[in-house]
Amino acid sequence: MHAATKLQDLHALRHAVRNLSERHDRPASRHGRLAFGISAIDAALHGGLTIGALHEVRCGFARDIGAATGFLSAILAGLSAQKHGRILWIDDPASSLDAGHLFPAGLAQLGLDPARFVIVRPVDLQGAMWAASEAVKCAGLTAIILHLKGNPAGFDMTATRRLMLRAQKNGVLTFLLRQSGAEEASAAATRWCVRPAPSNGAADFEPGIGMMRLSLVLERNRNGPTGQWSISWNHSKRAFEHVPEDFVSRLHSPADRPDSPPQMGQVVALERAS
Amino acid sequence: MNGRPDAPPIIAIAKIKNAMRICALDEHARTLGLHKGQTLSDARALVPSLECFDLDMAGDGNLLAGIAGWCDRYTPLVAIDGSDGLFLDISGCTHLFGGENALVEDIVTRLRAQGFSVRAAIADTPGAAWAMARYGTETIVPAEKTRDMIGPLPLAALRLEAQTVTDLNRMGLKTIDCVADVARAPLATRFGSDVLRRLDQALGREDEVISPLTPVPELSAERRFADPIALQDDIEHTIRQLASHLKTSFEQRGVGARRLEMRLFRVDGQVQSLAVRASTPLRDADRILSLFKERISALHDGLDAGFGFDLVRLNILECDAYDSRQIDLIDGVGPEDETHALIDRLGARLGTDRVRQFARADTHIPERSFGTVPASLARPGKQDEAGFDLGLTSSQTLPLIRPVFFLNHPEPVEAIAGVPEGPPIRFRWRKALYEVTRSEGPERIACEWWRDGRNALSRDYFRVEDQVGYRFWLFRHGLYERETATPQWYMHGLFP
Numbered sequence: 001m002h003a004a005t006k007l008q009d010l011h012a013l014r015h016a017v018r019n020l021s022e023r024h025d026r027p028a029s030r031h032g033r034l035a036f037g038i039s040a041i042d043a044a045l046h047g048g049l050t051i052g053a054l055h056e057v058r059c060g061f062a063r064d065i066g067a068a069t070g071f072l073s074a075i076l077a078g079l080s081a082q083k084h085g086r087i088l089w090i091d092d093p094a095s096s097l098d099a100g101h102l103f104p105a106g107l108a109q110l111g112l113d114p115a116r117f118v119i120v121r122p123v124d125l126q127g128a129m130w131a132a133s134e135a136v137k138c139a140g141l142t143a144i145i146l147h148l149k150g151n152p153a154g155f156d157m158t159a160t161r162r163l164m165l166r167a168q169k170n171g172v173l174t175f176l177l178r179q180s181g182a183e184e185a186s187a188a189a190t191r192w193c194v195r196p197a198p199s200n201g202a203a204d205f206e207p208g209i210g211m212m213r214l215s216l217v218l219e220r221n222r223n224g225p226t227g228q229w230s231i232s233w234n235h236s237k238r239a240f241e242h243v244p245e246d247f248v249s250r251l252h253s254p255a256d257r258p259d260s261p262p263q264m265g266q267v268v269a270l271e272r273a274s
Numbered sequence: 275m276n277g278r279p280d281a282p283p284i285i286a287i288a289k290i291k292n293a294m295r296i297c298a299l300d301e302h303a304r305t306l307g308l309h310k311g312q313t314l315s316d317a318r319a320l321v322p323s324l325e326c327f328d329l330d331m332a333g334d335g336n337l338l339a340g341i342a343g344w345c346d347r348y349t350p351l352v353a354i355d356g357s358d359g360l361f362l363d364i365s366g367c368t369h370l371f372g373g374e375n376a377l378v379e380d381i382v383t384r385l386r387a388q389g390f391s392v393r394a395a396i397a398d399t400p401g402a403a404w405a406m407a408r409y410g411t412e413t414i415v416p417a418e419k420t421r422d423m424i425g426p427l428p429l430a431a432l433r434l435e436a437q438t439v440t441d442l443n444r445m446g447l448k449t450i451d452c453v454a455d456v457a458r459a460p461l462a463t464r465f466g467s468d469v470l471r472r473l474d475q476a477l478g479r480e481d482e483v484i485s486p487l488t489p490v491p492e493l494s495a496e497r498r499f500a501d502p503i504a505l506q507d508d509i510e511h512t513i514r515q516l517a518s519h520l521k522t523s524f525e526q527r528g529v530g531a532r533r534l535e536m537r538l539f540r541v542d543g544q545v546q547s548l549a550v551r552a553s554t555p556l557r558d559a560d561r562i563l564s565l566f567k568e569r570i571s572a573l574h575d576g577l578d579a580g581f582g583f584d585l586v587r588l589n590i591l592e593c594d595a596y597d598s599r600q601i602d603l604i605d606g607v608g609p610e611d612e613t614h615a616l617i618d619r620l621g622a623r624l625g626t627d628r629v630r631q632f633a634r635a636d637t638h639i640p641e642r643s644f645g646t647v648p649a650s651l652a653r654p655g656k657q658d659e660a661g662f663d664l665g666l667t668s669s670q671t672l673p674l675i676r677p678v679f680f681l682n683h684p685e686p687v688e689a690i691a692g693v694p695e696g697p698p699i700r701f702r703w704r705k706a707l708y709e710v711t712r713s714e715g716p717e718r719i720a721c722e723w724w725r726d727g728r729n730a731l732s733r734d735y736f737r738v739e740d741q742v743g744y745r746f747w748l749f750r751h752g753l754y755e756r757e758t759a760t761p762q763w764y765m766h767g768l769f770p
Contacts, residue, residue: 063704066679066745066769070769106678119631134623135620
């Protein structure tokens with residue numbers, strides 16, 4: 001009798017846990033996923049980037065904004081082939097002081113139609129946050145990008161959670177592009193850190209500049225493991241390709257000195273003790 | 275204007291012809307024998323207790339413009355006349371107020387209640403009304419009696435220059451009757467054509483057009499309240515009602531509203547107007563209301579209702595053809611409609627010019643090769659015609675030669691080039707040093723001499739990559755030795 005009650009309790013608990021974990025998963029995956037085409041990344045994301053969710057793309061410095069925008073544009077180019085809505089780009093006024101503005105010719109070369117962009121430039125952060133939370137309600141949009149600078153105090157956990165919930169409900173791919181900002185807790189489904197990496201030179205012209213190559217860190221992933229990859233753009237296929245990691249350039253930490261501070265995104269999977 | 279019984283007469287003074295003279299005076303001062311143009315010292319001698327202050331032309335102008343805005347409640351055609359008058363074209367409006375008499379009564383009573391001294395007259399021509407309001411005693415000049423009624427008025431009532439009036443008076447021509455009866459040709463040769471023109475305008479022989487302050491709306495609906503309303507809910511309810519009244523007019527004309535204006539007339543004479551813009555022609559009252567709701571919530575301190583609004587008007591300033599479509603019964607509102615509604619809402623709250631989209635321009639200079647236009651101004655269904663080359667139709671993809679991010683103002687960098695014409699080897703931008711490992715270029719973009727002038731410098735653009743992998747778009751301003759001796763380098767964009 002006693003054991004049966006315990007077993008019942010255990011079943012009830014397991015059920016509750018399953019419900020909790022599904023609550024995060026189900027509404028998001030209802031709107032589909034956007035595959036990267038790189039098996040390692042798609043495996044970590046369970047098949048691709050969830051479309052009805054908030055994702056954060058972060059870059060450490062203002063000069064990295066080119067890489068972060070390139071990464072975003074490539075994703076959007078893939079998505080805009082499937083969905084025919086407008087793309088809303090919301091600029092926080094502080095962000096455009098440092099990094100400037102989008103250049104339509106560059107977007108067009110990545111396969112994104114600039115005519116589909118709607119640029120919103122509010123006077124303050126409140127306006128930008130309002131515009132984003134209003135836009136996420138509109139299911140006709142292909143994607144929303146909220147471009148912020150740094151980690152403003154007004155944009156907190158509550159604001160990201162609101163965006164996340166509405167994105168889940170309406171199936172709008174929402175990005176938070178955080179320029180020169182540090183890692184911060186948020187309700188986003190994933191957080192990426194993007195840095196440019198040296199290209200290997202053009203195929204037909206050795207001293208020239210090759211296709212864009214990025215070093216990606218998946219710093220946070222709600223429903224899966226994190227990871228770190230190096231990807232490069234294949235312009236003829238208009239898709240990213242995985243570049244095998246160059247292990248030679250990475251040095252092991254010396255044994256006789258204190259360990260270096262841990263870096264984000266490098267997760268070592270140890271075998272379980274039990 | 276002054277409530278105190280023992281208040282001294284008030285005058286406004288300004289320096290005219292090297293003396294401080296009276297420019298404006300109140301009724302009290304007039305009864306004491308003061309008049310316009312009198313010097314301040316003379317006036318002080320007559321009335322020692324005189325209270326005077328400097329004339330504020332700009333303030334008076336603003337006040338008059340405010341009154342003109344308020345007069346919009348009677349007719350949309352209101353024009354400002356000089357520094358102290360207004361013309362109202364009331365053709366077709368009088369029946370709304372119960373006839374001409376009642377209209378004049380209403381205007382005068384309300385303005386007096388606001389503390390102004392007013393004279394008003396109605397006539398067939400602006401000239402006759404002006405003459406009667408300033409020099410006559412009657413209020414209404416019937417069409418057939420214009421000649422008889424303005425005849426006895428002095429010549430100054432013809433809006434002539436003071437010098438002309440003096441000259442005519444010297445000749446013994448003192449009233450309008452005198453000039454109306456004499457031979458026209460000698461009068462014109464002697465005193466100029468102005469006298470005859472003004473006379474003809476007053477008598478209706480020549481047309482005179484008044485230019486209204488605000489363009490006349492295409493459609494308009496209004497509601498008056500005997501009991502002023504002040505609550506925002508009431509105002510919103512009224513707007514919704516007015517918008518649904520207009521729906522039949524929209525349908526008859528086959529149009530929808532693109533630009534709308536709401537005017538709220540406060541009891542104390544202040545008028546508030548809020549304008550919104552729609553990216554697609556609108557007919558639906560709820561969508562019109564939601565735009566105004568956003569616009570009201572964007573106001574910093576809300577609507578200042580004061581003692582309430584007694585008239586609410588909805589003006590449709592711009593219309594566009596409305597293409598009626600069959601509503602999809604399964605999907606309901608289409609995604610396009612939803613997006614347009616969002617653009618309108620964002621524009622109403624943040625300002626129409628803050629929601630923009632790209633437009634292409636036909637030039638090679640990078641910063642001029644595109645512009646942005648307000649998204650709500652762009653014509654719907656024409657977004658594909660913006661004309662950006664996507665390279666989707668051609669078999670070959672476009673090379674990646676343009677950055678995705680672009681500095682609005684090129685930033686100077688300190689660069690060292692191996693050869694004067696060559697790419698930079700290293701450069702310093704925003705205090706950080708970059709070692710260039712790869713570079714492509716130059717891509718030479720010449721200036722537009724027809725805009726920048728003959729001596730503007732060409733640019734040599736380079737795409738460079740540094741050791742870490744940053745890819746930049748730099749240019750050298752000016753061709754070495756041909757255009758300038760020491761070319762300056764600039765940072766212009768960031769590649770992915």
